[in-house]
Amino acid sequence: MASKLLLLPFVLLVGTALSTNPLSEKLQEQLKNPAVVNFREYLRIDTSRSENLPVGVEFWRQQAAEAGLEFAVYAPAGKPICVLTRVGADPELPSIMLNSHMDVVAAVPSEWTYPPYEAHVDEEGNIYGRGAQDTKDIAIQYLEAVRRIDALNVTLQRTIHITLMPDEETGGFEGIRPFIASPEYKALNVGFALDEGLSSPTDDIYATYQDRRAWSIEITVKGSGGHGSSMPADIAIKKLQKLINVMMRYRKPLEKALKSVSSLEYGAYTTLNINMINGGLAANIIPETFTLVADMRLCPAENATEILSVVNSWAEFAGNGTTVKFLRREMESLATPIDESNPFWVTMKETITQMGYNLVPVVCPATSDMLHVRNTGTPAIGFAPKRRTTPRIHAADEYLNIDIFLQGIDIYVPLIINLANVPASGQESVVAN
Template sequence: MLQQPGKARSASLPKCLTSPLRASVSSSVKQLTKHSAMTSKGPEEEHPSVTLFRQYLRIRTVQPKPDYGAAVAFLEERARQLGLSCQKVEVAPGYVVTVLTWPGTNPTLSSILLNSHTDVVPVFKEYWSHDPFEAFKDSEGYIYARGAQDMKCISIQYLEAVRRLKVEGHQFPRTIHMTFVPDEEVGGHQGMELFVQRPEFQVLRAGFALDEGLANPTDAFTVFYSERSPWWVRITSTGRPGHGSRFIEDTAAEKLHKVVSSILAFREKEWQRLQSNPHLKEGAVTSVNLTKLEGGVAYNVVPATMSASFDFRVAPDVDLKAFEEQLQSWCQAAGEGVTFEFGQKWTQPQVTPTDDSNPWWAAFSGVCKDLNLTLEPEICPAATDSRYLRAVGVPALGFSPMNRTPVLLHDHDERLHEAVFLRGVDIYTHLLPALASVPALPSES
């Protein structure tokens, strides 16, 4: 289970601050301490980046009816304030990708793409300690809001890191594009999936991308170099109907039960494989959950059709053709009239190399090393827009700079401490110069 609100607070923030960042963040932490001791906590005492973050959190871009218009307007205003160009690409009616661009000094080089999605998942309001769209900040500095971790924090961190670097007068060889995309939380089919196929995307000439990762409750930072493929599978079983009082043979339920058993046995096998090997992380094995059961009309009517839906997350090293054959044979073994269909089927898993043969990784991990940040490279258990970027040949890393933070995305009381948020701005302020200064690759010279 995820950490409870009270427990998370025990991760006292100042301790998490390390190395060169300590100096720059310590002022905000000192401010924090000061704030806690004071009765007045007016917005004038808050770090302006935190204020901006809270403003963005208040925009209700919540599925299934996100207010994308308000988010785009907010981003346009940021572009204006930062002196950046702002392009709006409507990839589907009402679905706008907003691109803010900071041009580099060498236009022959490929660009850095900083991606974030603008939508957030729904809430169960009654389980929250504070209104999830108020961006309430408690006396300790925790900001409660849907999107606090996933991933409005990162959108603002990108913007604020760029602002700082611009104010300091920096310029880098590579262009930095910030893309703000809709629809990720429901699969990105009206967002990044379409955007990567557009001419406006080709023109960006993305050489490398950063996208979302996950918080890490320890001192370390998680970084994703690949992800599992979502396969949503609905198994439909058909059989003989009749009166509920009879011993009917070859029923839909009986055959569906067999397939469900086969799949849950496979689940158990993967779970054991994960449990028994400490070197394996969750993303390295295939997971599956039974998420829906449908069918039946009355207690005493044996139905002719029943179905079961599964959310498979297939590890990137799995032979997908063989896996589909396995699904087929589970259905066949259950008897006649058992079929399956896909609600989602990703078939192009890609891996971004995490060794120094990859200059992007070398730059990224080099900065983290300099900052004394411990990285835990993993395969993302869930699906993000990185899969669309990697599939069109853009190496991507999934990184949310939140350590000592419980994983609360999609959960009640999603929150982030303001000092962790501010430290994230610092981290990007170090990462961007390095990434945007990666020398010309062999393919670029």
């Protein structure tokens, strides 16, 4: 690449054991770090509930004011989307979007060692909280990296937008989907995006360039109801049993295939899980309906039209009166090129490599907001410097170590600088099928 990459010095904090003291001197100092303070404050906002999103908005409004960033809130479908902007030296160049989401999945406190919205810190320096890995961590890291860049008085040619989405966990129907179709998004002139990435138990850092397609399938079976003392033959539970049996037969080879692959290869396979079964009114009433909700993730090689036929065949096998409704169905997921044709990828790879880390491209096993961004033709990479971290996304005791969190800011500073200074090349839209 013709341009010279800027690589700022950074401090690699080795895994020095903390004192057995719950509050070692090192930990006490880290807890005073403004980045850690902001991270813990953000984690304490229970954004698993939509009614708390306005609290998140006010948090980001205050952060933008303190950092001297422009701030805007958009709500193209009702829920608020925050945009914090640092204008570049050449605002006409396509911008860099640093995306994450405010919303988190629900947490069951009884399953956690510490309350999920307390941001508890243990003696090892692990911060526990819902959203610690998904994705409140990277939002604060973006912000703190931009603060540091401003303090260094580094010129960025491209404008930076930090964007906070409100409903990634429920499919983006009131967030990224309507936003990317809005004139406000088009005015951002996004040329490249970073978004949430995967935790890594090693020093490798993963980069997702394509997502699996999420299908949320609701299937309802119907049968004869009546008093619990009667015995009608055509009952709904029989059809539900047939439905589950045929779905589990389909799932068996998928499960077998995944036994022999590493977590890095997970995104190359289709998965199927039955996550909800609802039905019944009372102990003495035979239910007329049962509803099953399945979560299916289609790998890039899977033909969506063929899978649609498979799902419909399940309903036919279950029997008359069975209906299928798709709560979510992503038919397409384009890939961002990870080769020399994509100058942003080249810059990213060189930056991370020069810092001494290994950047590993993988297909995202889940589905992020970037699926919709890539499908518009904008290149996007899922990236998060969560090294030496056990993946706990959507699980109890979700956590992030303070050392790893702070090192992540060190990584984002040169990465953002270099991405924002990628020269104009006429290759801003480089998404491939």
